[in-house]
Amino acid sequence: MKTDSPILLVGCGKMGGALLRGWLRQGLDRTDIHVVEPAAEAAEAVGGELGVAVTASLDQAPADFTADTVVFAVKPQGMDGIVPHYRAMAERGAVCLSIAAGKPIAFFQAHLGNDAAIVRAMPNTPAAVSRGITAACASETVTTAQRSVCQRLLEAVGETVWLENETLIDPVTAVSGSGPAYVFLLIETMAQAGIEQGLPPDVAERLARATVAGSGELARQSQDTADTLRRNVTSPGGTTAAALEVLMSEDGLGALMSRAVEAATRRSRELAG
Ligand SMILES: NC(=O)c1ccc[n+]([C@@H]2O[C@H](COP(=O)([O-])OP(=O)(O)OC[C@H]3O[C@@H](n4cnc5c(N)ncnc54)[C@H](OP(=O)(O)O)[C@@H]3O)[C@@H](O)[C@H]2O)c1
Numbered sequence: 001m002k003t004d005s006p007i008l009l010v011g012c013g014k015m016g017g018a019l020l021r022g023w024l025r026q027g028l029d030r031t032d033i034h035v036v037e038p039a040a041e042a043a044e045a046v047g048g049e050l051g052v053a054v055t056a057s058l059d060q061a062p063a064d065f066t067a068d069t070v071v072f073a074v075k076p077q078g079m080d081g082i083v084p085h086y087r088a089m090a091e092r093g094a095v096c097l098s099i100a101a102g103k104p105i106a107f108f109q110a111h112l113g114n115d116a117a118i119v120r121a122m123p124n125t126p127a128a129v130s131r132g133i134t135a136a137c138a139s140e141t142v143t144t145a146q147r148s149v150c151q152r153l154l155e156a157v158g159e160t161v162w163l164e165n166e167t168l169i170d171p172v173t174a175v176s177g178s179g180p181a182y183v184f185l186l187i188e189t190m191a192q193a194g195i196e197q198g199l200p201p202d203v204a205e206r207l208a209r210a211t212v213a214g215s216g217e218l219a220r221q222s223q224d225t226a227d228t229l230r231r232n233v234t235s236p237g238g239t240t241a242a243a244l245e246v247l248m249s250e251d252g253l254g255a256l257m258s259r260a261v262e263a264a265t266r267r268s269r270e271l272a273g
Pocket of ligand 1: 016039074082123124125
């Protein structure tokens, strides 16, 4: 994948590292990338194992280095002190792609200029195995070409969906951003329930993990809706029907999930201020 434009990745932790590895897997030219990463261990992996130029700060980058795309993958709480350093690049026309939870487009415009081109994105952790999904929205100043570069960078780790309305980032965060944790909890609770019914812990964990992973893969490959896939394993009066009667009761999984996603949406709005 050739983007024909230099990329600056700011922060190469879990999510930044997943993106960088995805770009390299897709064949992005490593000489097009510069990483700013102060953490010694993460920087060593970038410079050594991945063979990508890395410095601990922007000041240490080659004086003539300039980026067409700046990707911010640092923790939201660190952003206030970091983003202003990149104002000159934004003023030179770079598009700034942020994956920071709770940091709205207006935050970046306040630090980088009102005309800065900003893409705000929310990926999720299956990006680490190229099975992420990212929702993104762009400021009005982002050009079609910049949008397409950002899309290619995000698609290196999974699917991308564009949102026209930035407020939808909050429910997106609650469904797909935080969602992997709900699925891992499902594995934990299924395994625990199996143990309570007499299964040895290692067997219960293996059964639950493989069932969730396999069902996820089946859902991904199938053209059927989740509702149809569920009905396909439910014979009338059978074991699955007995379980679903509990899970689909008035105070069952549906009600619980509504409350959980509502709480996460609310928290996402609070964090955005
Ligand atoms: N993980 C998720 O599920 C997820 C999902 C969606 C979005 N996100 C977003 O992705 C972003 C990164 O999260 P993460 O989980 O990848 O965090 P992380 O593993 O802590 O990675 C952040 C990296 O940025 C480095 N850093 C700190 N200050 C820096 C600076 N001045 N310049 C450049 N790099 C700097 C950190 O180094 P130090 O360790 O030395 O501080 C760390 O290596 C967050 O904004 C988060 O909201 C994460």
